[in-house]
Amino acid sequence: MWALRGLAGGHRVKGGPLGxxxxxxxxxxxxxxxxxxxxxxxxxxxxxxxxxLLRLLGEYEESEADPICLTYQSRRNLSPAIRCFRDFMIEKFAGPNPWCTEALV
Structure with missing residues (x-):
């Protein structure tokens, strides 16, 4: 089931035979x-x-982006490699999505 929201309100759409x-x-x-x-x-x-590919149902797209989540055991005793990767991801994805262009919006 896809939950779609648009100008006319919300809709639920059932998928087809392939999944x-x-x-x-x-x-x-x-x-x-x-x-x-x-x-x-x-x-x-x-x-x-x-x-x-063509964008379909653009009027039903979500206004909020899906989050990118990093999961690690604890901030205490965080290894330098994990800390570096975490900091890189925060810096890289703090602004607009790097794969998104104005042509796609």
Whole structure:
């Protein structure tokens, strides 16, 4: 079930006979013209820019971005490698998505 929100309110849409929970597999099916997929923008940005995929139902897109979560055991005794990666991710994703372009908005 897809929960969609748009100008006319909310809608729930049941998927078709094909289904998978793997983003790369869904993308492959969409590239082959075998259905409509709902994927994160980072999965489809290149294909949208190249014209291989078309954005559908744009009026129903969520206004908030999906969060990127980092999970680690504790801030205490955090290894330098994990601390460096955490700091990199915070810096890299603090602003606009690097895969998003004005052409996709």
């Amino acid at each position: 998978t929970n793997q983003g790369e597999r869904m993308l492959a099916l969409a590239r082959q013209g075998l259905g409509i997929v709902r994927l994160s923008e980072y999965h489809v940005a290149g294909d949208l820019r190249a014209g291989k």
